[in-house]
Amino acid sequence: MSARKPYRQGTFPPAPDPLPVPVLDSHTHIDITLQEDGDGGPATVAEAVAAARAAGIDRLVQVGCDVESSRWGVEVAAQHPAVVATVALHPNDAPRVPDLDAALREIERLAAHPRVRGIGETGLDYFRTGEGDARKVQHESFRAHIAIAKRYGKTLVVHDRDAHDDILRVLDEEGAPDQVVMHCFSGDETFARECLDRGYLLSFAGTVTFGNAAHLRRAAAVTPLDGLLVETDAPFLTPTPYRGRPNASYLIPVTVRALADVTGHDLDALCAAVSANGDRAFGAWQ
Numbered sequence: 550m551s552a553r554k555p556y557r558q559g560t561f562p563p564a565p566d567p568l569p570v571p572v573l574d575s576h577t578h579i580d581i582t583l584q585e586d587g588d589g590g591p592a593t594v595a596e597a598v599a600a601a602r603a604a605g606i607d608r609l610v611q612v613g614c615d616v617e618s619s620r621w622g623v624e625v626a627a628q629h630p631a632v633v634a635t636v637a638l639h640p641n642d643a644p645r646v647p648d649l650d651a652a653l654r655e656i657e658r659l660a661a662h663p664r665v666r667g668i669g670e671t672g673l674d675y676f677r678t679g680e681g682d683a684r685k686v687q688h689e690s691f692r693a694h695i696a697i698a699k700r701y702g703k704t705l706v707v708h709d710r711d712a713h714d715d716i717l718r719v720l721d722e723e724g725a726p727d728q729v730v731m732h733c734f735s736g737d738e739t740f741a742r743e744c745l746d747r748g749y750l751l752s753f754a755g756t757v758t759f760g761n762a763a764h765l766r767r768a769a770a771v772t773p774l775d776g777l778l779v780e781t782d783a784p785f786l787t788p789t790p791y792r793g794r795p796n797a798s799y800l801i802p803v804t805v806r807a808l809a810d811v812t813g814h815d816l817d818a819l820c821a822a823v824s825a826n827g828d829r830a831f832g833a834w835q
């Protein structure tokens with residue numbers, strides 16, 4: 550998701566029961582979450598980290614959407630051992646950047662930082678960007694981010710909205726980095742298998758709990774334990790039954806428990822696998 554204000558309102562949801570085995574939030578926007586004015590949410594990065602830790606989430610991946618949020622993420626990750634960063638221009642922002650080459654050079658400079666563990670979120674968004682020149686720029690930006698990820702040996706964090714076929718085509722054409730995370734996985738079981746065949750990790754968000762998302766639950770059900778990640782995409786995509794209220798990393802247990810139900814995996818085993826997959830994708834945190 551990009552930095553925009555949708556229809557979220559009201560207070561942050563109550564803290565769920567903590568998970569039995571600590572996991573990570575593989576994709577969160579702490580900067581945007583801190584701007585939420587709902588009561589009960591974190592007011593500082595330290596509070597966001599502490600609330601997550603109390604719920605069994607001991608590692609956060611702070612995801613950049615533009616140069617400014619990418620720089621912010623690197624600073625935060627350098628100060629907080631529980632946070633690592635990814636840096637990128639969001640596919641909806643890339644066509645609006647006045648000087649794309651200069652912005653990409655800055656993303657590349659940030660990519661070298663040891664606390665930067667991924668390049669993202671990048672990818673294609675055909676929902677918010679129509680056909681034409683903007684989409685061409687989006688493709689150019691996606692290909693440039695893939696190249697940066699490969700040059701620096703970082704995990705690629707992919708945003709894919711209504712663009713499944715082209716995401717796979719571009720990755721196949723460019724040659725994918727060693728690690729690819731399909732953030733907020735949005736396909737069905739067929740697309741899941743295509744991604745898994747390529748060795749990509751599928752990161753499930755609160756959307757997997759939505760009533761109209763049977764295709765996501767079928768996708769999760771065919772994903773082996775070593776292919777699963779979990780994320781909030783906070784402050785967006787708050788899981789049922791809190792849909793519409795602001796999201797934060799401490800709510801990961803709601804989605805993890807839903808995934809355990811859908812997949813039939815034992816909760817402890819699921820948490821242990823997600824945790825190990827997170828280390829594989831983003832390296833040791835400390």
Ligand SMILES: [Zn+2]
Binds near residue numbers: 551576578670782
């Ligand atoms: Zn996001």
